[in-house]
Amino acid sequence: MTEFAVHHVPTRRRAGRPPQALLSSARITKAALKLVSHHGYKGLTMAALAKSLNVAPSALYNHVSSKQDVLLLVEDHLMGRVEVCAFATEPWDAAVAKWARSYRDVFAAHLPLIPVIALLPVTNAPATVTMYEAVTQGFLAAGWARESIIDAVVALESFIYGSAYDVNAPEDIFDVGSLASEAPDFSAAVAHRGNPDAAAAIPRNDADAAFTLGLQAMIAGLAATAGPRK
Amino acid sequence: MTEFAVHHVPTRRRAGRPPQALLSSARITKAALKLVSHHGYKGLTMAALAKSLNVAPSALYNHVSSKQDVLLLVEDHLMGRVEVCAFATEPWDAAVAKWARSYRDVFAAHLPLIPVIALLPVTNAPATVTMYEAVTQGFLAAGWARESIIDAVVALESFIYGSAYDVNAPEDIFDVGSLASEAPDFSAAVAHRGNPDAAAAIPRNDADAAFTLGLQAMIAGLAATAGPRK
DNA sequence: TAATCTAAATGAACGACATTCATTTAGTGA
DNA sequence: TCACTAAATGAATGTCGTTCATTTAGATTA
Numbered sequence: 001m002t003e004f005a006v007h008h009v010p011t012r013r014r015a016g017r018p019p020q021a022l023l024s025s026a027r028i029t030k031a032a033l034k035l036v037s038h039h040g041y042k043g044l045t046m047a048a049l050a051k052s053l054n055v056a057p058s059a060l061y062n063h064v065s066s067k068q069d070v071l072l073l074v075e076d077h078l079m080g081r082v083e084v085c086a087f088a089t090e091p092w093d094a095a096v097a098k099w100a101r102s103y104r105d106v107f108a109a110h111l112p113l114i115p116v117i118a119l120l121p122v123t124n125a126p127a128t129v130t131m132y133e134a135v136t137q138g139f140l141a142a143g144w145a146r147e148s149i150i151d152a153v154v155a156l157e158s159f160i161y162g163s164a165y166d167v168n169a170p171e172d173i174f175d176v177g178s179l180a181s182e183a184p185d186f187s188a189a190v191a192h193r194g195n196p197d198a199a200a201a202i203p204r205n206d207a208d209a210a211f212t213l214g215l216q217a218m219i220a221g222l223a224a225t226a227g228p229r230k
Numbered sequence: 231m232t233e234f235a236v237h238h239v240p241t242r243r244r245a246g247r248p249p250q251a252l253l254s255s256a257r258i259t260k261a262a263l264k265l266v267s268h269h270g271y272k273g274l275t276m277a278a279l280a281k282s283l284n285v286a287p288s289a290l291y292n293h294v295s296s297k298q299d300v301l302l303l304v305e306d307h308l309m310g311r312v313e314v315c316a317f318a319t320e321p322w323d324a325a326v327a328k329w330a331r332s333y334r335d336v337f338a339a340h341l342p343l344i345p346v347i348a349l350l351p352v353t354n355a356p357a358t359v360t361m362y363e364a365v366t367q368g369f370l371a372a373g374w375a376r377e378s379i380i381d382a383v384v385a386l387e388s389f390i391y392g393s394a395y396d397v398n399a400p401e402d403i404f405d406v407g408s409l410a411s412e413a414p415d416f417s418a419a420v421a422h423r424g425n426p427d428a429a430a431a432i433p434r435n436d437a438d439a440a441f442t443l444g445l446q447a448m449i450a451g452l453a454a455t456a457g458p459r460k
Numbered sequence: 461t462a463a464t465c466t467a468a469a470t471g472a473a474c475g476a477c478a479t480t481c482a483t484t485t486a487g488t489g490a
Numbered sequence: 491t492c493a494c495t496a497a498a499t500g501a502a503t504g505t506c507g508t509t510c511a512t513t514t515a516g517a518t519t520a
Contacts, residue, residue, distance in 0.1 A: 015470035016514025022469075046507060055469075058509080062468050067507065111345070118395035123407035132404075133413035140415060148443075150404065150423040151436070155389075155444025158396055162388030165348035174362075174380065177353035183363035185370060193380040206381070213378075214385025217451025218444060225447050245499035246485025252498075276478060286499050288480080293497090297478065 022055055023063050029073040036074070041112045044070075072120060075113045080127040081106050087138025092227075093219050095138055096156065100215055104160045108167035118161060143228030152222050159218055167207045252285055253293050259303040266304070271342045274300075298346070305343045306355040311336050314361055317368025322457075323449050325368055326386065330445055334390045338397035348391060373458025382452050389448055397437045 031052045035044050046067055050057040064070050083102040086095035107114060122128045132153070139149045174190040176183055194204045261282045265274050276297055280287040294300050313332040316325035337344060352358045362383070369379045404420040406413055424434045 013469075014514080015512070017466095017468040017516075019515070021467085045505080047505085056471065057507085058471075059469055061508075115341070115395065118392070119399055119403075121400060121403050121405050121407075123405055123409070126409055126412075129406050129409045129413045129416065133416040136413075136416040136419050139419075145426065146419050146422045147424055147426045149419045151440040151443050154396060154436075154440035155393075155447065158392030158440070158444060159385075159389040159448075161392035161395060162348070162390065163385075165345065165391060166384060166388055169349055170351060173349070173351050175351050175353055176359050177351075179353070179356055179359045182356075183359045183366075186359065186363040186366040189366050189369075189376050189379045192376045194377055196375065196377045206384075210381040210384035210388070213381050213452070213456060214388060214448060217385065217455050218389075218448045219451070220454065221447025221449070221451035222443070224450065226443060243498075244485080245483070247487070247495095247497040249486070251496085275476080277476090287478085288500075289498055291479075 023053060023059060025063060025073060027053065028060065028063060028070060029077050032070055032074050033077065036110070041110075046070075068116070068120075071113060071116045072125065074110070075116050076125040076127045078106050078110060078113070079125070079131050082131050084131055084134035084138070087134055087141070092138065092142035093223065096219055097215060099135065099138075100156060100160055101211075103157075104163050104167070104211065107161070108164040111164060111168055114161050114164060118157075144226075145228070148226045152226055155222070156218065159214055163207070163211045163214070166210060169207065171206075253283060253289060255293060255303060257283065258290065258293060258300060259307050262300055262304050263307065266340070271340075276300075301343060301346045302350060302355065304340070305346050306357045308336050308340060308343070309355070309361050310357040312361050314364035314368070317364055317371070322368065322372035323453060326449055327445060329365065329368075330386060330390055331441075333387075334393050334397070334441065337391070338394040341394060341398055344391050344394060348387075374456075375458070378456045382456055385452070386448065389444055393437070393441045393444070396440060399437065401436075 028049070032044060032049055035048060035052055039048075046057050046060060049070065050060055053060075060070075064073070081102070082099065084099055086098040089095075090098070107117070117128075122132070135153060136149055139152070140146070144152070174186075174193075176187055176190070180187045193206065194209060195202050258279070262274060262279055265278060265282055269278075276287050276290055279300065280290055283290075290300075294303070311332070312329065314329055316328040319325075320328070337347070347358075352362070365383060366379055369382070370376070374382070404416075404423075406417055406420070410417045423436065424439060425432050
């Protein structure tokens with residue numbers, strides 16, 4: 001490349017601490033999110049992240065201790081997009097439904113984060129804690145006993161994570177192929193999923209149908225089993 | 231082990247097709263399972279798998295097309311361990327509960343397979359298809375309408391996958407650390423999870439409690455919403 | 461003010477790991 | 491008998507996360 005040409009060549013920065021810090025947790029998070037939205041999680045590599053920030057890969061390690069750490073930053077940022085406002089305005093069951101759906105929608109677009117959320121402590125994840133606080137308050141306001149809330153929330157979250165995967169399942173996930181003859185009842189159930197008639201080709205979002213069914217069932221069941229005494 | 235040398239010298243095999251095939255899908259599956267049970271999924275590398283089969287890594291690619299393929303083999307094998315026998319002998323809700331619990335237990339020990347199960351078509355996964363057939367028959371026998379079964383099973387599976395993650399969550403996953411002051415209600419709910427008294431230190435499996443609660447809720451809810459007309 | 465410490469960058473290097481390819485050898489079918 | 495295919499070896503490749511010595515600049519302290 002040209003070194004010190006007249007036209008603004010991407011000036012090669014020399015080694016050493018720059019006058020102005022180039023990186024920060026916030027900048028790394030933002031760049032990671034942009035990278036993911038453009039190229040998916042396979043495009044989120046430490047090298048690509050560094051490049052998008054115009055920095056050497058090793059520079060990232062002054063601000064995060066590992067790639068997992070980057071994922072945690074992204075996860076916590078996304079938790080802020082989960083809608084909890086309904087807990088302040090709507091009845092418990094409607095609020096839970098709204099919260100659960102937005103939760104699922106956010107992470108259906110970020111599947112690789114699910115192991116991170118499900119397995120890492122919430123310490124140092126402020127947005128995540130804020131989300132849980134709002135949900136807890138919603139349960140308390142509806143009359144739930146303190147000791148039952150976390151179990152109920154965990155049960156709901158388990159369903160939400162699994163449903164986020166299901167959103168990304170291919171349409172033909174239940175195609176039995178050559179094994180059809182050995183699973184006639186299952187094949188028939190798959191063929192008639194959602195409509196009793198013969199294959200009438202009704203447009204239908206299978207993942208949404210299963211999610212709605214399961215969510216309604218769990219909300220009703222939780223209210224009956226562990227909800228507030230009437 | 232020893233060929234026909236007196237002292238078991240690891241006889242170096244020369245290149246070329248051996249008189250007896252060394253590999254097969256079944257042998258690869260078995261070796262992968264043994265590797266995983268001894269060293270976990272981080273120990274399941276193509277190199278380690280090849281070594282455990284006393285073969286060069288590249289030899290594996292004559293039998294599987296990728297590591298994903300190996301995971302699929304393992305997944306289908308494990309599906310055979312999911313208990314479906316209760317569908318033939320017990321009432322629907324008890325059978326579903328038994329099936330769900332064994333399903334969760336099997337894959338809680340094999341978390342990295344969950345994306346594989348949740349996202350890959352069941353074609354060429356005979357044990358998986360067999361499992362679904364038994365479950366479908368159980369629903370039909372209980373009077374479920376053909377068109378509702380798959381949605382209900384998918385909803386249950388979503389909950390099961392999420393619950394499998396929860397089994398592996400660390401105890402302190404809800405430790406808010408320094409953020410406690412900003413989430414008082416949530417912190418209190420975490421502290422009193424499972425028992426109304428002050429921290430009485432009752433021995434308790436949190437993951438099991440949440441699973442049982444959610445499972446009962448969903449089973450009851452599904453029966454009421456989409457189950458057979460009485 | 462000078463010396464020291466720490467923060468934040470570069471760039472080279474490393475070690476896993478999955479995968480590919482040329483090559484070799486042994487059965488199989490025409 | 492001859493071509494073809496199946497199944498192995500071994501070398502090589504490319505991607506990726508991570509580490510480390512080094513450099514520079516700001517912050518702290520004597």
